[in-house]
Amino acid sequence: MLEHRGMVNGRTKPLRVAVFNASERYHGYATGVGKHAVNMVGELARRKDVDLTFWVPKDYWALDQSAPSMAPLAHVQSCRLPISRRAYAAATLSLNWPSLDAYSGEVDWIYSPREVLVSARHANTAVTIHDVYHFEPGRKKRFDPRTLMRFAMWSRIVSRASVVLTVSEFSKSRICEVFGADRARVQVLGNGIEQHFFDISRMDPDVASPLSGVKYFIAVGGISRKKGGHNLLRFAEQLAIQASEIRLVVIGPVEQEFRSDASAARNVMLIDGGIDDLSMGRWIRGAIALVSLSNYEGFGIPGLEAMAAGVPVVANRGGGALPEIIGEAGLMIDADSATDLAEAVELRRDANLRDTLIKRGHARAAEYRWDRFCDRLATLLSAYAARPYS
Structure with missing residues (x-):
């Protein structure tokens, strides 16, 4: 006591x-x-x-x-x-x-x-x-x-x-x-959330992006069981079906059981960590959306960093603390549902939903200093x- x-x-x-x-x-x-x-x-x-x-x-x-x-x-x-x-x-x-x-x-x-x-x-x-x-x-x-x-x-x-x-x-x-x-x-x-994630929200996404001319979704944390490795790979498959020209950039380590499938996915770009916060901000700012499909999160910092940077967030409602932290400021989906994954991919073309999520997300991130x-x-x-x- x-x-x-x-x-x-x-x-x-x-x-x-x-x-x-x-x-x-x-x-x-x-x-x-x-x-x-x-x-x-x-x-x-x-x-x-x-x-x-x-x-x-x-x-x-x-x-x-x-x-x-x-x-x-x-x-x-x-x-x-x-x-x-x-x-x-x-x-x-x-x-x-x-x-x-x-x-x-x-x-x-x-x-x-x-x-x-x-x-x-x-x-x-x-x-x-x-x-x-x-x-x-x-x-x-x-x-x-x-x-x-x-x-x-x-x-x-x-x-x-x-x-x-x-x-x-x-x-x-x-x-x-x-x-x-x-x-x-x-x-x-x-x-x-560090201030520079808020600051970069004022930069043009095309200028901020390290991949000039390439459209991509981003996932931060790598590919593992905890981070929803199977969910991310299913998202990549759905992305290839609906928008083959768009990539999924994954930043972080890849667990052994996922390496073969992740390497075989032609639309997945793997960056095995080692990125400082300023560079991370640029990668996030340049993305269509950040996808956080973890099976288990004690918190979920990358989602808030994306919100601060003016990027919409797609999150797994079965991902531990994600519903608590992201809430209605993000697009909450069932990561086991092919229909929900397809809806997440369509976020790339839904300007009204993107704008709504960006506004909600920026306000949400401002609460986390x-x-x-x-x-x-x-x-x-x-x-x-x-x-x-x-």
């Missing part, structure tokens, strides 16, 4: 927050969970009412100190811990020891923007779980040794954390169902402390 500590504005000293294991500090490219880590931590670091420090395991210290000045979060101060990441993970999983706050100065909170088990002696702990896809009933690999070990670790995250953070009501419901979490201890933040969700996090951390929990 959580108990109230008072109003945010009532604090006379900055909130002391230690960030543990946000490895995106070192990298220039991030998607999904990485974007959440970079932006939430970056926004926290900019607040005058928060004193934020990275706590870095000793085996990451050299990498931390060599991070280029332009790397995300390079401006945030860091503190070296006298233990390696792997040794700490093993010890805290089995022993709930050592306490991270025993190594450094006192802090109010130890915060992780991703699924990392932490232990603390006095500090409160806040850990983010983005989705529980790997532990859902029906998953073939649910009971393999690696997944079982992860399940044990995440179970301890849920039971030990002062507060569990997540990004959608869908993910909250699944965390509570799969791990038996107390709903009062699971708090929904969200994900935001990183500073808003950081305000929500700062309010939560400032206003609450954890009671002893067992």
Whole structure:
């Protein structure tokens, strides 16, 4: 349970927050969970009412100190811990020891923007779980040794954390169902959209497009079971029937079971990741529409990025959090329905529907800004402390 500590504005000293294991500090490219880590931590670091420090395991210290000045979060101060990441993970999983706050100065909170088990002696702990896809009933690999070990670790995250953070009501419901979490201890933040996706909406799509003279739909996230690989390939087949001159551009990795069919599809263009956000914005802006046919999403950032960029979105209504996040601002379809897939392809010629979706989408995306969700996090951390929990 959580108990109230008072109003945010009532604090006379900055909130002391230690960030543990946000490895995106070192990298220039991030998607999904990485974007959440970079932006939430970056926004926290900019607040005058928060004193934020990275706590870095000793085996990451050299990498931390060599991070280029332009790397995300390079401006945030860091503190070296006298233990390696792997040794700490093993010890805290089995022993709930050592306490991270025993190594450094006192802090109010130890915060992780991703699924990392932490232990603390006095500090409160806040850990983010983005989705529980790997532990859902029906998953073939649910009971393999690696997944079982992860399940044990995440179970301890849920039971030990002062507060569990997540990004959608869908993910909250699944965390509570799969791990038996107390709903009062699971708090929904969200994900935001970077400004340049809004900025690029003012650019002519033909000028923005990296494929001059080529019309295309786009899917971001690759081709996998989770991302609705079979749905995307069926969409490509329908696209070939109705508009053979139009391509489906897929950005992201392709799982082994889909590689043969994806490579054989003559209208599918595969880009296996490695695209920075500015380039991603151009790819999205140049598309007829973004298709998000995932079978399972804890959130679905690319859909909102497309909406911000002035591009309509086609989304699977059976895709986890997609109906919650995209809603009526997108064209929601049943990805198992050939009729619905055909309707999605026809979006290329329905100017009125496109204009309606673009307007709705842009307004929807404007609700999802990183500073808003950081305000929500700062309010939560400032206003609450954890009671002893067992």
